[in-house]
Amino acid sequence: MSNKNSYNAVTARSNEILKKALGMDYSEFESGGIAFDYEKMMGETGYSFEEITDIQRETGVGNTPLLELKNITALVRKISPKGKGARIFVKDEQCNPSGSFKDRRASISAYHAAKNGYKGIVAATSGNYGAAVASQAAKRNLKCIIVQECYDSKKIGQPEILEKMRKCECLGVEVVQLSVGPELHYSFLRILEETGYFNASLYSTFGISGVETLGYEIATQCREKLGKDPDYVIATHAGGGNLTGTARGLIRAGAKNTKIYGASVDLTGLHMASDIDFNRKSFTTGHTGFGVPYATNPDHSDVPRSAARALRYMDNYLLVQQGEVFYITEALAVLEGMERGPAGNTSLTAAFALAQELDEDQVIVVQETEYTGAGKHPLAQISFAQSMGIELKFGDPKSDIPGKNIILPEHPSQIKARYFDMSRLKHSYIKNAVKHVNATRATEKDVEFLMEETKTDKDFVVKVLKELNIEII
16 A cells, blocks of 8 residues: 655645645646746736735835945956946845845745635745745744755754754744755645645745846836946846846846846855765855756746746856855955845855956946854854865965865955856756657747747757757647
8 A cells, every 4th residue: 555645655746735835727837848838927926016016015025225335346446457347236135024035035925825815834945035934924924834954964054054944943933954855845745735834935936026026126226326227237046036036127127238147156066965065065055056957957846837947037157166255255244344144245256256347337236135143154154164174275266176175265356257158058958848848849839938948049949959859840
């Protein structure tokens, strides 16, 4: 007799469980081929942009300040060729109730859950999103369970992750603490099924629509301060929702010429789901272990079709090194009097590198900050890394080997922009999109969809499909 609570039995019911926990039938958006109706799916939140803004204002979310980092900009210009050194601004998302932009994502899910009679909400997360869901659940008088990977198999947890767990618990929710591995998704599904709570997924249309207000605010605030749209917006990239929602908000505001860049810490060689690698990385999000697989295969998330689709909007992808982010985190505190957490400082590090290449009259907006705390402070993470056998030294950051050392720059001029091969990402995305539906043929509609998904032209898509032996009809 099969056990209905076995791993295979529960995961086999995944679509059924998720449909009930979100109230959305994803089959309505499918074409039967590679393509699906992304914009129709995004419209199914049932809330206009104005309504989303009002929902967020009810709980103190959004309308965060846009600040110019004048001293950081001055440092950039000091080390740049004459006439170079773009102005750097930052959207201070720490001002949201739980201390990060993730409140924008959680706010719509919590409102929708309360409105539709759910008694509680559940989220699977490694960090800040859990605190955001907990905060918004409290404001909507909902019960809340956070499912979080906290430890490796030896029960050792990183200071940053444990700090996020502490914050969730302080906000009065139950945190199901797990070790790294496939049990996260299994445990998440079981909790959703047993409680009947709402799935406050990071990758639902509710979560991504909530971030659109952030991009919209960036555009309007830039126009008020500078009389122009930002030339570049840099978003820390992990699962893709941050960049996707911000880009959609910028487009909604009419800032169609603004370049959207993603930024991640380069942790090449470390696997995000590996028990061995779990505590060898000094960043728990905003790194390539999430950024690359979620860009190339967004639908391997906790919903059938992810609303976070970074390659639709990303113009370029910048990689930074661990030591560079620690350096810029310290620079932000010492030069600007702003102590902020690691994820937003990933995109700030990329902005610092990019600004050296741009003219002085150009504007870069770093799209977020986040709160810091004892466990999220660089000293805590660096001390932990050393205790795990990671070598720490000053030198050239390009000699950084993830999992073996952390190289702090000897001079800020060593912080340089490194560009990921976008065509490689787009090729991988098309390969995964074909595999997702086991396609052997592609229609013109499929080709058009893949062009939109990868921000490319027909020639590129057709070339990749032919390489994959897909017949085009």
